[in-house]
Amino acid sequence: QKEVEQDPGPLSVPEGAIVSLNCTYSNSAFQYFMWYRQYSRKGPELLMYTYSSGNKEDGRFTAQVDKSSKYISLFIRDSQPSDSATYLCAICDTGFQKLVFGTGTRLLVSP
Amino acid sequence: NAGVTQTPKFQVLKTGQSMTLQCAQDMNHNSMYWYRQDPGMGLRLIYYSASEGTTDKGEVPNGYNVSRLNKREFSLRLESAAPSQTSVYFCASSDGGLSEQYFGPGTRLTVT
Numbered sequence: 001q002k003e004v005e006q007d008p009g010p011l012s013v014p015e016g017a018i019v020s021l022n023c024t025y026s027n028s029a030f031q032y033f034m035w036y037r038q039y040s041r042k043g044p045e046l047l048m049y050t051y052s053s054g055n056k057e058d059g060r061f062t063a064q065v066d067k068s069s070k071y072i073s074l075f076i077r078d079s080q081p082s083d084s085a086t087y088l089c090a091i092c093d094t095g096f097q098k099l100v101f102g103t104g105t106r107l108l109v110s111p
Numbered sequence: 112n113a114g115v116t117q118t119p120k121f122q123v124l125k126t127g128q129s130m131t132l133q134c135a136q137d138m139n140h141n142s143m144y145w146y147r148q149d150p151g152m153g154l155r156l157i158y159y160s161a162s163e164g165t166t167d168k169g170e171v172p173n174g175y176n177v178s179r180l181n182k183r184e185f186s187l188r189l190e191s192a193a194p195s196q197t198s199v200y201f202c203a204s205s206d207g208g209l210s211e212q213y214f215g216p217g218t219r220l221t222v223t
Contacts, residue, residue, distance in 0.1 A: 008151065032209050043115070043201050043214030044154070051209075088153065092209060098144075098169065099212065103153035 003027055006089055006102030015111050019076040023089035023102045026070065030091040030100075033065050035074045038086045038104065047087070048074070079109045112137050115215035117202050123221045124192045132187040132218050134202030142207040143185035145169075145177060147198040148217075154201065160185055161207060192222045 006023045013019055021035075032051045036044035048063045050056040056063045062075040072091075076083055088104040118133045136143065145157040146169075156169030158177040166177050174196060176188045185204075189196055199219050203212040 004153075006153075041217070043203075043216055045214065046211045049209075049211070098156055098159060101154040103151060 003030075003100045004089060004091055004102040007105055008103050010106040010108050012108045012110065013079055015079060015081060015109055017079050017109070019079050019083070019107060019109075021074040021076075021087050021089075021105050021107070023072045023091075024070055025072070025091050025100075027093070028067070028070065029093040030070075032092040033063070033072050034090040034092075034099070035061075035063060036088045036090055036101075038088060040085070044088055076107075079107075081109050081111050083107060084109050114138065115202055115204055115213050117200075117215040117218050119218060120216065121219045123223065124189075125223055126193060128192050129188065129190050130192065130220075131189075132200055132202075132220075133184070134186065134215060135184045136202075136204040136213070137183065138204060138213065139182070140204040140206055140213075141182070142205045143179065144203040144205075144212065145175070145185070145187045146201045146203065147171065147196075148201060149198050157187065157200075192220075194222045196220065197222045 034049045035047045037047045038044040053067045060077045064073040086104040086106045089102040090099040115136045141162045144159040146154045160166045160179040163182045178186045202215045205212040
């Protein structure tokens, strides 16, 4: 079993839709959770970071963590064509300096 | 600031050839990383360097070697390239620990 599972998509939505992107993880030692966004032919860039269960909001983006279910989500409100990218979840435990990445979900927002 | 730079951007190799991928960062970061990204596999850590003078294996180190030349530069060497090493290679740097990793633009490598 992979340490982090993520549906590769693609996920196609119309502009203005609410998008839900999800990851599950297997190791309860993981305590830190991140979402990276990667545009086509570019390197990933950090979008959001959280370490606790619950929600964290940043503009149109909300990261949600449920440690009891080992499930993390990223919600995008009022999605825009410029949000079209691959979204990768990344997790880390307290003992390492390494991130474990999901495979990424490709999101397509059509005008 | 250029951030993280990688050279070359593209490379085609024949099986058995060797090459070195170069990475440099100008953010004075202590930690540097090499990843490969393959369809359906996501980003996988090849090697990392927590600080100048140290290197450690990641998830997929076989067939690769690294050198942390100084604080700025971290190179990845393929001694005898194989088709299975066809991938996009990303270098990243960070302050270490849980701090944000900054990625370079990637090197697209094809081994025939």
